[in-house]
Amino acid sequence: MKFKFTHNNFNVLNLEKSLAFYQEALGFKEVRRIAPESGEFILVYLGDGVSTHTLELTWLRDRNEPYNLGENEFHLALMVDDYEAAHEHHQKMGCICYENEAMGIYFINDPDNYWLEILPGSKT
Template identity: 75%
Template sequence: MQFTFDHNNINVLDLEKSLAFYKEALGFEEVRRKEAEDGSFILVYLGDGVTSHTLELTWLRDWKEPYNLGDNEFHLAIRVDDFDGAYEHHKKMDCICFENKKMGIYFINDPDGYWVEILPPKK
């Protein structure tokens, strides 16, 4: 028996704002979309253009309050080939929320408060 990663899901309040953020910040593109017939939800799957793993953004029509992220200890981790370039890009976007220079990583904050860890290339 073999288990493989397929996707991760996060819920978002403003789908268009989140789509724009993930495209600008990480270059993720929409690869698939499912809309409920009654309009109650939209699922949008974003891909990195390299792997088959996707990020599923779930928008719920009737949800109006910010999501409770608890202590926000969970996060996505994204590796980038140009760490310094990515850092400057995210700095200009003003979305860096935490840096750990000792570990050589930093985190960006998406529109709903989810953290995304940015990792340098593997050595």
């Protein structure tokens, strides 16, 4: 028996704002969308253009209050080929929420306050 990662999910309050953030901050593009006629939810899958792993953004029509993210101890991690350029870009966007210079990593947060760890391409 063999398992393979396929996607992770984040629930979002403002789908358009989240889509714009992930496009600008990480270059993620929509690869699939599920939107039933009832309009009760929309699922949008974002891809990085390199791997088959996707990020599923779930929007629920009847949800108005922010999601409880606990202490934000869970996150997604992404490697970038030009760490310095990415850091500068995220700094200009104002989305860096935590830096650990000793480890050579930093975190950005999306519009719903999910954390995304940014690693230089040489880190594993």
